[in-house]
Amino acid sequence: MSVQERKERERAERERLILATARELAEQQGWDAVTTRRLAERIEYSQPVLYSHFRGKREIIGAVALEGAAELAAAVRAATRAANGPRERVAALARAYLDFAARNPAVYDAMFQLDGGLAFAQEDTPEPLKDAFAALLESLGEVAGEGIDPGLFTEVFWASLHGVATLVRAGRQPPEYAEQRVELLVDRLAIV
Incomplete structure (x- = not known):
């Protein structure tokens, strides 16, 4: 292994450590607790590193959101x-979507509530976000109904799931x- 390859591997490992630590801290104490100073202390590297x-923090939130999108796509x-x-x-x-949102509240916030500097539904949307939407579209497109755009149907179904996830988490729905x-949403929206 060359010196350059070793340095690249070490850099990637540090980046994974930063993101894992940020996620852990956010899940335990919320995103307000995630500061570059606290992260640097926890990972035992200097702030310049x-x-x-x-x-x-904004870029860290964005990176966590991209990881979360990939994990959500895999779960779905x-x-x-x-x-x-x-x-x-x-x-x-x-069920998979709502379970993911419930099990990963800080990651879910990074994906949909916080400003991670990510573009949604645009040409420059990062690939993990596009893939998460594609994972939803793969199953939802087949039940959109005749004459209904599958992408639009997926957006509406996704918005419904997001609303349920958010309202339950906020204690607004038991x-x-x-x-x-889930049964009502599937029965009313999915034409099978």
Whole structure:
């Protein structure tokens, strides 16, 4: 292994450490607790080293959001792959999405609530965000209904899931009705 390859590997490992530490701190104490100073202390590197990877908290949030998008896409695909038939795939997708949001609140905030400097639904949208949408579209496109644009249907279904995830987390909807919400959403929106 060349010196350059070793340095690149070490840099990638430091970047993973920074992001993992930021996620851990955000999940434990919220994103307000994530500062470059605290991150530098926790990873035992100086702030200039941290800044050599990310220009600040906004870029860290963006990087966490991209990781989260990739994880969400994988979770949705795994759940839908195991389901039989269109209706079951859509229900599995909804459950996987809501489960991801509940299990990863800080990551979910980075993806959808905080400014990570990411462009959504544009030409310069980063690939992990496009892939997360594609993971939803793969199952939802087949149940959009005749004459309805599959992408638009996916946006509306996604918005519904996001609303449920956000309202449950904020204590505005009781969590014990999660399955009934999924069933109602699938029954009313998915044409099977």
